[in-house]
Amino acid sequence: MELIKNLKWRYAVKKYSEEKVSEEKVDQIVEAINLTASSCGIQPYRLFVITNPEIRKRLGEGSFNAQIHASSHLLVFAGFNEISSDYIVDYIEMMEQQRNLENGALNVLKDTLVDYFSVQTPDQNVIWSDKQAYIGLGTALIAAAELKVDATPMEGFDPKLFDEVLGLSEKGLHASVILSLGYRDNENDFLASAPKSRLPISKFSTKIN
Ligand SMILES: Cc1cc2nc3c(=O)[nH]c(=O)nc-3n(C[C@H](O)[C@H](O)[C@H](O)COP(=O)(O)O)c2cc1C
Incomplete structure (x- = not known):
């Protein structure tokens, strides 16, 4: 890779x-x-x-x-x-157009997002x-x-x-x-020739089969 x-x-x-x-x-x-x-x-x-x-x-x-x-x-x-309702409405409208959907096709998504973000601090x-x-x-x-x-x-x-x-x-x-x-x-970056420092994968990642 x-x-x-x-x-x-x-x-x-x-x-x-x-x-x-x-x-x-x-x-x-x-x-x-x-x-x-x-x-x-x-x-x-x-x-x-x-x-x-x-x-x-x-x-x-x-x-x-x-x-x-x-x-x-x-x-x-x-x-x-702030994630304003206006921003969400405009974004979803753009999404509908770019995906060749009818106006309002993504209303459920739009309403869900508006509701969710309206109660966030x-x-x-x-x-x-x-x-x-x-x-x-x-x-x-x-x-x-x-x-x-x-x-x-x-x-x-x-x-x-x-x-x-x-x-x-x-x-x-x-x-x-x-x-x-x-x-x-x-020539002038002290890190340019430094070997990479990382954990061994076995310590970093756990497989749960
Ligand atoms: C979110 C973030 C903030 C970082 N802030 C700085 C910084 O302010 N100055 C700097 O020289 N390096 C900064 N670094 C670089 C890390 O120190 C560096 O990625 C880490 O030591 C791993 O080394 P490498 O990226 O050279 O492999 C930052 C890296 C990340 C991901």
């Missing part, structure tokens, strides 16, 4: 070279994220792809992660603060949308590895600063997790 080779090749890069990732490859990674699964299928997060150097410098202020500004691209996964919504964003993050890591693009998933950033700089609150979003893309600096 080629994927295993690619996953052995990847690691969370600390130091990137100056080389830029082509827009074509970035677009493929974004498409892979868009195609990944989400609970109820309603994609309750949005993605920001940032190259602007000034914005990235500001986003990295106070963080130990130089990769926020010193990489080719920065992806910000931004979860919804804001905190529950945030936790749920963050979980979905992390599925996107996992898919991005795999897609990047397949394209031999390096990537670093990061939680070490200031979410309040991200909200402020990117105007996320006004959009009903918050920064969930981020991912830098680029190419490893083989």
Whole structure:
């Protein structure tokens, strides 16, 4: 399986070279994220792809992660603060159209989701949308590895600063997790030659037959 080779090749890069990732490859990674699964299928997060150097410098202020500004691209996964009825209604309408269904064919699904999310607290919504964003993050890591693009998933950033700089609150979003893309600096990244460290599969996974 080629994927295993690619996953052995990847690691969370600390130091990137100056080389830029082509827009074509970035677009493929974004498409892979868009195609990944989400609970109820309603994609309750949005993605920001940032190259602007000034914005990235500001986003990295106070963080130990130089990769926020010193990489080719920065992806910000931004979860919804609220799963509104309007959002669900519009999404289900789009689903009906894309699946060539009659208007109202997915009313049961729509009503179930509207009822379910209307009684969730804001905190529950945030936790749920963050979980979905992390599925996107996992898919991005795999897609990047397949394209031999390096990537670093990061939680070490200031979410309040991200909200402020990117105007996320006004959009009903918050920064969930981020991912830098680029190419490893083989000579100056101390992890570039480090062997992977993982549990033996026998400790990590249990088969129950
Ligand atoms: C959700 C998440 C958050 C992470 N946050 C950071 C981070 O802020 N800075 C960093 O350098 N690495 C970060 N990492 C990278 C992990 O430390 C790394 O994936 C782990 O040590 C396993 O090593 P590998 O990915 O290089 O195989 C994060 C990884 C994940 C999945």
